[in-house]
Amino acid sequence: MADIVFCLMTVKDIDQVVEIERGSFHTPWSKEAFVNELTKNPLALYFVGKVDECIIAYAGTWIVHGEAHITNIAVHPRERGKHFGDALSLQLLQGVAKRGVDRATLEVRVSNEVAQKMYRKLGFIPVGIRPGYYTDTCEDALIMWKDILKVKEDVHK
Numbered sequence: 001m002a003d004i005v006f007c008l009m010t011v012k013d014i015d016q017v018v019e020i021e022r023g024s025f026h027t028p029w030s031k032e033a034f035v036n037e038l039t040k041n042p043l044a045l046y047f048v049g050k051v052d053e054c055i056i057a058y059a060g061t062w063i064v065h066g067e068a069h070i071t072n073i074a075v076h077p078r079e080r081g082k083h084f085g086d087a088l089s090l091q092l093l094q095g096v097a098k099r100g101v102d103r104a105t106l107e108v109r110v111s112n113e114v115a116q117k118m119y120r121k122l123g124f125i126p127v128g129i130r131p132g133y134y135t136d137t138c139e140d141a142l143i144m145w146k147d148i149l150k151v152k153e154d155v156h157k
Contacts, residue, residue, distance in 0.1 A: 002051045004084055006091045009046035009058060011038055016055040017048065024074040027136040037071075044071075045095060049088045057084045059092040061104070068096040068148065070106035073115075085115075089122055097148045104148055107133055107141035119144050 009017065014034045021028040037044045043064055049057035059073040070092070075085045093104060107130060108115045116126075124144040133141035 002082070004049045004051055004056070004087055006047050006049050006088065009034075009038060009048045009060070011035060013048050013055055013058075014038070017058045020055070020058060020074050020076045021072075023077045025072075026134075029072070045092075045099070047088065047091055047095060049075075049084055049091070051079075057088045059088050061092060061096060063096060063099060063101055066100065066102045068093075068101045068104040070104060085118055086121065089118065093122065093146070093148060101148050104146045106144055108144065109134060110140045110142050116142065116144075119146075122146065 014031055017034055018028070018031050021034075034046075037046060037060065041062070043062040044060060045063060045068075046058060046060040048055045055076075056079045057073075057075040060071045061068040062071060073085060073089055073092070075082075075088070096104065104124070106119065106124070108119065110129070124146040126142050127145050128143040130141040130143060132138045
């Protein structure tokens with residue numbers, strides 16, 4: 001795997017993040033949504049992953065009452081399959097743990113088996129279904145939770 005460097009997302013990163021967002025999701029967030037997250041949402045924490053100064057992945061979460069609600073994790077389509085998503089997810093979990101977070105949750109499409117496999121590797125467990133959660137397709141979401149205090153250090157095995 002190429003060397004990836006993680007840092008907090010800044011407003012300057014948003015154009016590259018939106019490009020990844022558009023290549024990753026049926027209903028992508030707008031540039032304005034990311035600007036609002038970084039400038040107006042005190043609960044938000046976002047990281048980017050860079051290879052040779054180019055953003056190839058990003059992840060975000062809201063920290064609410066000691067819990068992290070992961071909002072999005074995406075890797076540029078040309079960089080998928082290289083474990084960058086694993087590494088970035090681990091960085092995000094370590095970042096929230098350093099802020100005193102006890103647990104993390106997320107929703108993932110029931111059809112997204114690749115993401116579910118990654119989340120299970122990170123220690124997330126399925127706990128329920130949100131029927132019709134994704135408004136673009138009315139697809140159900142699998143709800144997953146994780147105890148942050150047990151973050152695995154090596155997810156590449």
